[in-house]
Amino acid sequence: MNPPAITFVSGIGPGPTGTGALMIGLMEEARPDPSAKFLFKIPRGSSPWGLLKYVYNRASFAGRVRRATRSAETVVLLHPQTIGFHTFAAVVESRPVTWMYVLDSFTFCVRSYNCLVGEATPCLRCLGNDGAAAAEQGCVNWFRSGPFHAHLPKWVQSGRLRLMAQCESHARLLRAHFGPQAIIHVVPLSVPDVEVPAAWAVRPARPRPLVVFHGACYPAKGVDHVVALARLMPECDFLIPSDEKEFIHHFGAVAGLPTNITFRRMSWARGLAEAVATADLVLCPSSWSATVEGAVLKSLAHNGLVGLFAHETAFASEVPVDARLDLNPSNWPATVARLRAALADSAQATAIRSAARAYITRYLASSRDMLSQIRAVCRSSEGSGPSGR
Numbered sequence: 001m002n003p004p005a006i007t008f009v010s011g012i013g014p015g016p017t018g019t020g021a022l023m024i025g026l027m028e029e030a031r032p033d034p035s036a037k038f039l040f041k042i043p044r045g046s047s048p049w050g051l052l053k054y055v056y057n058r059a060s061f062a063g064r065v066r067r068a069t070r071s072a073e074t075v076v077l078l079h080p081q082t083i084g085f086h087t088f089a090a091v092v093e094s095r096p097v098t099w100m101y102v103l104d105s106f107t108f109c110v111r112s113y114n115c116l117v118g119e120a121t122p123c124l125r126c127l128g129n130d131g132a133a134a135a136e137q138g139c140v141n142w143f144r145s146g147p148f149h150a151h152l153p154k155w156v157q158s159g160r161l162r163l164m165a166q167c168e169s170h171a172r173l174l175r176a177h178f179g180p181q182a183i184i185h186v187v188p189l190s191v192p193d194v195e196v197p198a199a200w201a202v203r204p205a206r207p208r209p210l211v212v213f214h215g216a217c218y219p220a221k222g223v224d225h226v227v228a229l230a231r232l233m234p235e236c237d238f239l240i241p242s243d244e245k246e247f248i249h250h251f252g253a254v255a256g257l258p259t260n261i262t263f264r265r266m267s268w269a270r271g272l273a274e275a276v277a278t279a280d281l282v283l284c285p286s287s288w289s290a291t292v293e294g295a296v297l298k299s300l301a302h303n304g305l306v307g308l309f310a311h312e313t314a315f316a317s318e319v320p321v322d323a324r325l326d327l328n329p330s331n332w333p334a335t336v337a338r339l340r341a342a343l344a345d346s347a348q349a350t351a352i353r354s355a356a357r358a359y360i361t362r363y364l365a366s367s368r369d370m371l372s373q374i375r376a377v378c379r380s381s382e383g384s385g386p387s388g389r
Helices: 018-029 048-070 085-093 148-158 168-178 223-232 244-251 272-278 294-302 332-344 346-366 370-380
Strands: 006-010 036-040 074-078 098-101 161-165 184-186 210-213 237-240 261-263 281-284 306-308
Touching: 006 018, 006 048, 006 370, 018 036, 018 074, 018 370, 036 048, 048 085, 074 085, 074 370, 085 148, 098 370, 148 161, 148 168, 161 168, 168 184, 210 223, 210 272, 223 237, 223 244, 223 261, 223 281, 223 332, 272 294, 281 294, 281 332, 294 306, 294 346, 332 346
Parallel strands: 006 036, 006 074, 074 098, 098 161, 161 184, 210 237, 210 281, 237 261, 281 306
Antiparallel strands: none
């Protein structure tokens, strides 16, 4: 018996990070399955032919989506910011039930990454209300999503739009925002290029411990926390896998940064994988209510001694306490003491790495066959009312 037809619509196509990596994973799993279809916007090409394809793809996207989803058995929407409000609304309004796989905090936060510069914890001012606080804080809706946030609660609470969350912590956020009527299921995010190596990489002997930041160089990913730790831990070297220009773009200057910080532009395929695997410590200190991040999964899989900001609204809080090193921006002295103890005690570091390996192995097993899990959730909720979960 063939599986029911399913159509995925994403404003972002296959790519190396984030939503793009998710698309790659789903499309790979769907390769032998003609009943799964994918509609997405392609990036701009550099050749005249590539530019022509890009223009056509963008101009025809809304029409193609509306035609494809009008009769599709199941529709899953990804990244509404780039799908566009009018197209998103047209899909939801034309169907009795539509699904959205939630990728970030855009459901309640116009920034998508719900954090404010200068604040140590995720911003929850707009959670469960009309979002008026966004204007008070000067938050800009860069995606120009129009009335998206005004319409979304009505769709979700009626059961017309049903949600899939990546993890339990984000499912709790969604329930807090939309209320008990919301239909929300957890489908763990599968990242296609994460795998646990047979053995840890050999870390070279160094005169000073190397701490690697695994994240993009902008505020939501916590690079300012890395700078704070570098100031307090002058005995360590800190690597930021970006260049100074990107840091300046977000923070204004590099003058005055600690001298034990090195900037070096890297990607996972070009140097970062080795840097993470051989680091003495890896930091993934995202400041928002982060969903499942590929950087966290890869760092746990390839290094195991990982500092996480485990806020209760973030996926990092779901990593077992014995498999992580907690970073607390409200108490840096205690955080520094914790990190120094792990770096100085090889037995402690080995125990944490062993726990991390056990956890990431379990997580990867739970996230396998993501397309099949999505199909199962859609089937399990067929005909259920707003109280379904």
